[in-house]
Amino acid sequence: MRLARLLLLAVALALPGIGFAQSPDTPDYKAWEQTATEAEQMVQADKAQRPAFDKIRQEVVNWREKFKAAEDINASQISTVKAQIEALGPPPKEGESEDQAIADRRKKLNDELAKLQAPALRATEAASRADSIVANIDQVLRARQTDKLLRLTPSPLNPINWPEGVKVLTGLTSELASEMGQQLDQPDPYANARNNAPAIVGLLLVALMLVLRGRTWIDKLADVLEARLARNAQRVIDFIVSLGQLLLPIAGIALLEAALVQTELFGARWLELLLAIGVVLSAAFVAFWLSGRIFPRNDRQAAPFTLQSERRREGRVLTISLAVFAAIQGPFGDWLVARGQDVFEGSAKTAKEIDAAGHTLDAGFGVLVFPLQVLAAIALFRFGQLLRRHLRNETNGSEEGAFRDRLVGALGNALIGVAVVAPVLGGIGYINAANALIFPTILTLGLIALVLVLNQFFTDVYVLVTRREDDGRDSLIPALIGFLLGLLAMPPAALIWGARPADLAEMWTRFQNGISVSGVTISPGIFLTFAIVFVIGLMVTRLLQGALKTSLLPKTKIDKGGQNAIVSGLGYLGIFLAAVIAISSAGIDLSSLAIVAGALSVGVGFGLQTIVQNFVSGIILLIERPISEGDWIEVNGQMGIVKAISVRSTRIETFDRTEVIVPNADLISGQVTNWTRGNVTGRLIVPVGVAYGTDTRKVEKILHEVAENQSLVMMNPEPVVMFKGFGADSLDFEVRVILSDVNFILRVQSEMNHEINQRFAEAGIEIPFAQRDVWLRNPEVLRPKDEQTEEDAEEAETSGDAGEDDSDTKHPVTRADYGKPQPGEGPEGMEEQRHDTSDGEADAGDR
Secondary structure, eight states: OHHHHHHHHHHHHHGGGSSOOOOOOOOOHHHHHHHHHHHHHHHHHOOSOHHHHHHHHHHHHHHHHHHHHHTTTTHHHHHHHHHHHHHTOSOOOTTOOOOHHHHHHHHHHHHHHHHHHHHHHHHHHHHHHHHHHHHHHHHHHHHHHHHHHTOOOOOTTSGGGHHHHHHHHHHHHHHHHHHHHHHHTSSSTTHHHHHTHHHHHHHHHHHHHHHHHHHHHHHHHHHHHHHHSOHHHHHHHHHHHHHHHHHHHHHHHHHHHHHHHHHTOOOHHHHHHHHHHHHHHHHHHHHHHHHHHHSOSSTTSOOSSOOOHHHHHHHHHHHHHHHHHHHIIIIIHHHHHHHHHHHHHHHOOSHHHHHHHHHHHHHHHHHHHHHHHHHHHHHHHHHHHHHHHHHHHOOOOSHHHHHHHHHHHHHHHHHHHHHHHHHHHHHHTOHHHHHHHHHHHHHHHHHHHHHHHHHHHHHHHHHHHHTOTTTSTTSHHHHHHHHHHHHHHHHHHHHHTTOOHHHHHHHHHHHHHOEEETTEEEOHHHHHHHHHHHHHHHHHHHHHHHHIIIIIGGGSSOOHHHHHHHHHHHHHHHHHHHHHHHHHHHTOOOGGGHHHHHHHHHHHHHHTHHHHHHHHHHHHHHHHOSSOTTOEEEETTEEEEEEEEOSSEEEEEETTSOEEEEEHHHHHHSOEEESSSSOOOEEEEEEEEEOTTSOHHHHHHHHHHHHHTOTTBOSSSOOEEEEEEEOSSSEEEEEEEEESOGGGHHHHHHHHHHHHHHHHHHHTOOOOOOOOOOOOSOGGGGSOGGGOOHHHHHHHHHHHHHHHHHHHTOOOOOHHHHOSOOTTOHHHHHHHHHHHHHHHHHHHHHO
């Protein structure tokens, strides 16, 4: 019921998004034509600035959304007219004619259909044009971005360019000083500060307390909570409390900036600078918190990397340093570039002055940012070495751990490679390329660290909720959580590496519009509709199966095997109908996929021939029911009880308590012995041998009495004792009986053997055993060496002398010593020998 309520809630939330399309108003195509023409002219000229391109692009995107909505104009009327045309039957073929009334009606309906489809076709054409314009604008912007990355600026290693960097700093400093001077030159510059003094002082005090003491308060709170909580809850609470170490200092920085703003002593440039400095400090605190989670200070916290305490301390220092470097290059660098362009390019009037200002900015920015690139590269290099050190310390031998270690090793090598390549590019003069390589790498590291921390936190929450400390961390749910976090991290990663938000929005729009596969459009709405309807159908099927299995079928006279067959058949039928209804509800037209499905069916037929054969055999087993659950069968030398019959295989439990999976095709095409099918009666044969000279009639009488003495032995037909013949060591008898329950065949056989042994002992009847005589062919080899005859010793001495003579004349065997092969030797002889042997075997078999 809980699952049903959740499903109904999901349906209620999803229906507004997948409802029937309403007929929207017709777009203003005249206004669209003006916007489209303007956008196409801007793309062709390629002279507008990026903000202008972004603005016109957004307008085109808005028009495209209107056109997409207008594609469903007159959808219901079009569907009705198409149904009417189909009701008239197929049009006549060439050379044929039809009734004039039908022909007139067909022509009228076709004209009406064309008129109804005209607005949607026009909207589709306009949407296609909008798609083309958006793609062209994106192409222009990407080309500009590529040119910017590959632009060669003056080398920062050239001492000639160093004064340009000093000139940029001097110009910015003088600009800030001039702005501050203007603020202080007012009649009473501190009037607002005095009026806002209480608020300013209060904000400053709170800000300083949060920045300086906030982390200490959080540490004490964490220690108190960890002492009072269970082990599973400690990690979750520790993470939640540790967020205070991040939020309190950042809140203090925000209050500090608010206090400075309240003084009203700073102009626009100063406020931008203060904001950039605040971002740098906030990044430092974020890195401080993140480094404490990745490289913990104590061994109580779970660490993703196996490092010693000194190396973890180094990892924390490197993490904070990299975050500060990235923040300086990011917000602070953007402020530096924007203000520098205002200072130098704003005062330039002539083309010569503009070129000089551009050279000063390029050279100056390169000189200023290159030391930051070098410092960041050194920190990245050390960070890569830390990851490689983790591999040397890691002792996990599992397959999952080995894969994770390979990823860590690849990441460490990549960091070292970036740390070497980026400064070289910056030193040559490719400053933008170096920035685009080294600082996105730092931000990606931060994103990976954040994903690891969140994955660890959600895993701890799962372990706390499920109370599965031993195997909870290695279960499926934490792995799925990590996979989902990785997917969610992909859009931020794309933005880090240069993708524009408009690019991601365009990808999402295309995803929403759907993917066309052989004329069938699959969109999220269609997929959601299909999933909801299919799940509902599956739930209804399971409810019907449960009702039949527990309520209706047990009250009938159908045996257990028949009941299971009915329940299984209902399940397969329900799944098939649920899939068909879901496809129809989603509006998926599979007619265009018929050719592809036909081609794939041939390949599937060859590749999955065995699986299809087993599937059909399973259906036959469920319908004919030659075997059922609970039957005792023997197939392919395996004997056991049938536990379950599925559409592909049958599960048998042997008497050794092992499970054997038998393909259904073997049960249909092979020989199967069913010991309990129809009834449980079965025959038992007990072989008995007695010594020669024993009274055979007496033996027959005793065996007959023993058989009749067993309660499970049926008297109709009565037991039979047969004198089989004269064996090599005994007179052979057989006791043949029919048991009322063949499931006890082994117990009955054991009891009969016990009683036969007892009765034979009382009657003095001997049960023989095989005896053999051993004949030694050459017993002299068993005598000791010191008993050899003198003649043997002389022969041995003579042969020893001959051996010494041969050794004196021994020489390596050469090719000439072998001589020529005789007829029948070599491969030809071996082939003839093989044929002779095979023919002989065939003749023997015939004989």
